[in-house]
Amino acid sequence: KASYFIMGGARFIATNPDVAGPKGYPACGALCAPIERITGQKPLYMGKPSPWVIRAALNKMKAHSEATVIIGDNMKTDIFAGVQAGLETILVLTGYSQMSDLKLFPYQPNHIFPAVGEVDVV
Known part of the structure; x- marks a missing residue:
């Protein structure tokens, strides 16, 4: 359904581009890859390594x-x-x-x- 919604104008936001964790389990980037391929849209990563999440945390902690x-x-x-x-x-x-x-x-x-x-x- 994600591809359907993104192709209909929804924003494609994900936590991070990690393809796999240390034990080889698929991570967020691996799950986003087929959606990216189908829609032709790259996700906006809001978690690490995006500096946005770091700045938000710094602001929250003052x-x-x-x-x-x-x-x-x-x-x-x-x-x-x-x-x-x-x-x-x-x-x-x-x-x-x-x-x-x-x-x-x-x-x-x-x-x-x-x-x-x-x-x-x-």
């Missing part, structure tokens, strides 16, 4: 990007969102992205830790 850190396990969403929003970034290696993935990205996290429990930089 926080500033210079004093905020984002911690995540995914270079494509968590770290990219932080980079786009001007945040300090911390990559933890307990999930999606691994050290060997870093060479694939033009941006890099500010800090890398094996696990979130080992984060000691703020």
Whole structure:
């Protein structure tokens, strides 16, 4: 039904472009792909890595990007969102992205830790 509504003028909004999670299960981007193909419309991603969601969270918390850190396990969403929003970034290696993935990205996290429990930089 989504394709039908989008072709009828509805906006195509999705949370994030992730194709799969760390265990290989389809994620939002994989579910959006057939709809995009059918309608010819790309979704507007409102979650990570969109800086919009980061700015909305900062506004809600009355926080500033210079004093905020984002911690995540995914270079494509968590770290990219932080980079786009001007945040300090911390990559933890307990999930999606691994050290060997870093060479694939033009941006890099500010800090890398094996696990979130080992984060000691703020």
